[in-house]
Amino acid sequence: MRVRKNRVVSIHFRLRLDSGEEVDTSRRRGPLTFLVGHGQIIPGLESELINMEVGDKKNVRVEPQDGYGLKNEALVQSVDREDIPNDIDLAVGAVLRGQSESGNIVEGMITALSEKNVILDFNHPLAGKALNFETKIIGIREATADEISHRHVH
Missing domain, CATH: 3.10.50.40 (Chitinase A; domain 3)
Structure with missing residues (x-):
């Protein structure tokens, strides 16, 4: 077969x-x-x-x-640190889970950190x-x- x-x-x-x-x-x-x-x-x-x-x-x-798929740069986003709950440890390589506007669960990997922003990549790893x-x-x-x-x- x-x-x-x-x-x-x-x-x-x-x-x-x-x-x-x-x-x-x-x-x-x-x-x-x-x-x-x-x-x-x-x-x-x-x-x-x-x-x-x-x-x-x-x-x-x-x-x-x-x-x-190819990497979609539109799925790499900068988020204000103050928009992320304080109890979440922020480190490059960490994955954050959240919910999209349509209600789907999404995961973004932290690719960079600054004093004010967190860069999240929502592309598949x-x-x-x-x-x-x-x-x-x-x-x-x-x-x-x-x-x-x-x-x-x-």
């Missing part, structure tokens, strides 16, 4: 940046299982897995536009970065009708 749309696929993977830094791996928590063709994983990885079979291994490079995956297909099955209609694995 091959990886195709509306099949449930399980993979082991290791994700590294061009620097060699390991960003994520399935070995710590178990395989990644997803429904093919329903936007559950980044498109640049999913397209490279099509037609693979159980046991197949593949190294995949995903460019930013096919991964988490991997936006603008090429992603290097080592993958191995460990399971493929047909999705159930419920999984297809709900657009996720049960």
